[in-house]
Amino acid sequence: MSGDVPAGYRPQSEDATYEIERFQFERWSALGSAEKAAIGSRASRALHRLCVAGLAHQYPAASARELELRALARKYGRDVVRRHLGIDVPEEDVRIG
Numbered sequence: 001m002s003g004d005v006p007a008g009y010r011p012q013s014e015d016a017t018y019e020i021e022r023f024q025f026e027r028w029s030a031l032g033s034a035e036k037a038a039i040g041s042r043a044s045r046a047l048h049r050l051c052v053a054g055l056a057h058q059y060p061a062a063s064a065r066e067l068e069l070r071a072l073a074r075k076y077g078r079d080v081v082r083r084h085l086g087i088d089v090p091e092e093d094v095r096i097g
Contacts, residue, residue: 051075 005018012021051071056062073081073089082088
């Protein structure tokens, strides 16, 4: 898999070599659609949990429901949450009762 780095090649990441990135691209290309979707779904769930954890740190007295609503508002926007759930998520510095 080794080879010369193509002229003008810029790595996608500062800490990856051309060979490593080439390996990653080849592995990703070899995955089927269902496998790629599963990876994306797991990453999305992990990011949501990380967002909720950050909100829990910011709002230590908040209920699980409040944290979920705030996470949804950050992900989709306050207007979407209001339109689809009928809940007005306040600005960051206001607690949800």
